[in-house]
Amino acid sequence: MQLDSLYQEVILDHYKRPQHKGLAVTYDAQVHHVNPSCGDEITLNVSLEGDKVAAITWDGVGCSISQASVSILSDLLLGQSITEADLVLNNFTELMQSKGTMVGDDEILEDAVAMAGVSKFPARIKCALLGWMAYKDAVVQAQAKL
């Protein structure tokens, strides 16, 4: 069933056991992003140390795709340089826009390749990207403060 390409075990696992969920008390930037079509919400905190993503914490409510995606990204981007993280972000965005034609580079995207199936479901791409857009926004704001 095509549905299985959407709901990979990795995704449901992150949904049930989210990583870095729970907002840190201190942060360089905090953003709140909402998917207005369904009401999913994510609040995301970022702290930078020089060029490095030192901390990502988040809280949110929403479907398995949006919540798993932000969990995966927080695991994946933590400790990377902002430049490296940008590469991952661009890679992931490209994968989401691929309409099912890409499988994703697992050396760059690691667990996030499990999201490849989402690109075949146009209505769910925004769910998958919600946390990533929040991260992007937060880093820009954090950098502006440096």
Added chain:
Amino acid sequence: MTFDPRVVRQDFPIFKRTIREGKRLVYLDSGATSQKPNSVIEAESNFYRMHNAAVHRGAHQLAEEATDAYEGARETVAKFLGGSVDEIIFTKGATESLNLLAYAFSNGGSGNRFNLTSTDRIVVTEMEHHANLIPWQQLAKRSGAELTWFEVTPDGRLDLSKLTEIITPNTKVVALTHQSNVLGTVNPLAAIVARAHEVGAVVVLDACQSAPHMPVNVKELDVDFLTFSGHKAVGPTGIGVLWGRADLLRDLPPFLFGGSMIESVTMTDAVWAPSPRRHEAGVPNMAQAVGLAAALDYLMQIGMDNIYQHEQVLGSYLLKRLQEIPDLKLVGPLEMVERGAVASFTFGDIHPHDLGQYLDSQGIAVRTGHHCAWPLTRKLGVQATTRASLYLYNHEQDVDALIEGILGAQKYFGGKQCN
């Protein structure tokens, strides 16, 4: 005539197609938009095929035929609502109707009966669709008028215990929905209308979820303005209706300016045409108006009473079956009393988006999210719900398919609940 949804379905070509790898289409999203019978599709395309011309202009036969068809559609709408022809304004949908009204209120200037100031009050309800909330909310901001509202009780009814405190003597507008698009609740209009009229306020009724599903007569309801969208009533998209009482329309200032809506124009001034033309600037959506007339003819031929009865019976069955599922929580009235055949619910810890996705894999179309009524879902303490809405072409098998689908989703996501 005996009503049989199986016969009705034959008029709707979409039910011949399949969904997701050959599944039967179980369409439970008519609250968002309805499917279209052949007669509507034919009427719309036949207008383009045979009669297309700009109405109210042009000295030629096609323009005459187009005008006849368009004005004929107005007569059909008047008959459907029990109003008179001059009281029917075509809009592109209920959202435009409500914005038209709210902006028209702003356009009169002092001395016009619709002009609002900071001493006036606008009343809405907590269960409004965004389309019947935001236009009034923004009118309140523009005019300085106070916006207040009826709250919703935990069982999904309007709390009318403070009727006279909410509809105060300075209230000028009471805008509310006839039937909630989320809860299914049909609001008790009589008491609200009586109080509104007692203080001289106009009642604006959003009939999007009622007019397609039950007999609606503007005289019996005694409201002042009423709107609905064609596409929720087996008609085309891009066409809606704003009905207004003739004496009110006479004083209602225009919102959109341009061709067709004037009596005379100079470089520095303009005189408005009488309603309804005053409110229909530009070349209107003619083919869609003709399609809407075909839709309303179709509904009237089946009989709005028959449609209502069918949905009451099927809605009862839907509510009963849903409530048999453990962990499923309905929002809105639990029994088929003063409510329509729409059911919104949450189900265990399966997010509505995920449930909707699973149902889609089984060919079942539902709506998920906040249903454009965010303040309401917030009040009810739910982030999002799954909504199944029924119409004349649904039958018991559709409800059975939904129930089976929900249980299937539990198995699917539960089974994946690893370790």
